[in-house]
Amino acid sequence: MSGTGYWRPALDLFGRNRGLIWSMVRRDVSQRYRGSFLGPFWTILTPTVQIIIFTLIFSGIFQARFGTEGGTIGFAVHLFCGLLPWLAFSEAVQRSTLVIGENVNLVKRVVFPIEILPVNLALAGLIQQALGTIVLLVAALLLVTSPSVHLFWWPLLIIPQLLLTTGLAWLVASLGVYLRDTSQVAQLVLMSWMYLTPIFYPESIIPGRYRWLVDWNPMAPLIRSYRRILLEGRDPDWSGLLATVIFSLICLMVGYWWFSRTRTDFADIL
Numbered sequence: 001m002s003g004t005g006y007w008r009p010a011l012d013l014f015g016r017n018r019g020l021i022w023s024m025v026r027r028d029v030s031q032r033y034r035g036s037f038l039g040p041f042w043t044i045l046t047p048t049v050q051i052i053i054f055t056l057i058f059s060g061i062f063q064a065r066f067g068t069e070g071g072t073i074g075f076a077v078h079l080f081c082g083l084l085p086w087l088a089f090s091e092a093v094q095r096s097t098l099v100i101g102e103n104v105n106l107v108k109r110v111v112f113p114i115e116i117l118p119v120n121l122a123l124a125g126l127i128q129q130a131l132g133t134i135v136l137l138v139a140a141l142l143l144v145t146s147p148s149v150h151l152f153w154w155p156l157l158i159i160p161q162l163l164l165t166t167g168l169a170w171l172v173a174s175l176g177v178y179l180r181d182t183s184q185v186a187q188l189v190l191m192s193w194m195y196l197t198p199i200f201y202p203e204s205i206i207p208g209r210y211r212w213l214v215d216w217n218p219m220a221p222l223i224r225s226y227r228r229i230l231l232e233g234r235d236p237d238w239s240g241l242l243a244t245v246i247f248s249l250i251c252l253m254v255g256y257w258w259f260s261r262t263r264t265d266f267a268d269i270l
Contacts, residue, residue, distance in 0.1 A: 013115065021116050021123065028124040047083050047132065051076050054200045066202050066227075073143050080139070081230055082199040082223045084132045085157075088125035089165050089219070090190045095121050096169035097176040097183040100266055108267045115259060118169035122162055133230070140231055148233035157225055157236060160248045164218065167251030170259040177266050199223060218247040 013021075055076045065071070066078035096118045106112045133154070141147060176182040197219050198206070206214060214220045221240025228234040 013113075013119065017113050017116050020113070021119060024116065024120040025123045025127065028120060029127055032124075047080065047087060050083060051079050054079055057200075077136070077140055077143060078202075078227055078231060079200060080132075080136050081227050082197075084129050084136065085161055085223060085226055086194060086197065086199055086219065087132075088129035089161060090194065091128075092118075092121040092125040092165050093168050093172060094183070094186055094190060096173040097186050099169075100173050100177050101270060104270050107270060114263060114266070115170065115256070118173045118259075119166055122165040122169055125165065126158060126162065136230065148229070150229040150233055150235060153225075153229045153236050157222060157229070157241075160241065160245045161222055163248035163252045164244070167248065167253070167255035170255035171251070174259045174262045174266075177262070177269055193217075193219070197223065218244045 055072060066075055099117045099121060100107055100114070103114075103117055106117070107114050137147065137151070172182055172186050179185075196213050197217055198214060203214060203220075203224070221237045221244050225236035225241055228236055
């Protein structure tokens with residue numbers, strides 16, 4: 001099969017299955033908290049508790065500050081802004097480790113495009129992030145700063161985030177079929193990755209000898225750019241985003257290549 005023919009299913013993914021994808025995304029979002037007492041409020045409550053804890057630790061105890069204005073409120077808002085894309089990314093990747101096993105009935109249907117299962121999780125995470133961003137903008141308007149026209153760059157930042165999330169989701173979804181420890185390994189890697197990303201602390205406090213951890217971290221420019229456009233009234237970090245885009249495209253191609261090579265064995269293994 002030619003290179004173009006091999007990649008055509010991925011290129012046509014949304015065109016051929018757009019209705020099915022959005023139907024599954026809506027179902028995932030609506031069923032996530034069905035039967036829960038607090039319902040969708042958990043979308044805000046969970047990161048709020050995390051924000052309070054980390055604000056007390058980093059801002060209250062270690063006196064970390066974001067930007068020149070400083071202050072506990074400013075720290076909490078910047079922390080919220082960094083957590084939103086990370087939670088959308090990490091939750092989608094973590095859930096993808098089990099998504100094939102949880103949908104055996106769909107996997108065994110010859111005509112069902114199972115490559116959309118991880119894509120569904122990536123898009124559902126972005127919807128949760130968008131809802132949280134609305135809350136963030138309201139909080140920023142009331143507590144920190146005025147809105148800026150730079151916030152209209154937000155949809156552009158979604159693109160590399162979606163590419164990165166989908167590529168890794170395809171990869172771990174396939175590995176989860178063959179290696180039962182994939183979920184635990186992914187959880188450990190994501191937790192380590194989170195603490196190595198300047199989410200809970202400003203980049204300014206990182207010693208020079210550890211700066212490479214940020215320079216080689218594809219999520220760092222993304223989170224930096226979200227803070228710039230939403231809170232600081234500045235353009236995204238274009239040079240950093242270029243590296244993130246390149247890394248995301250590589251992950252997307254490798255993830256889809258691996259998923260396509262292994263998908264024919266899913267039904268037999270499960």
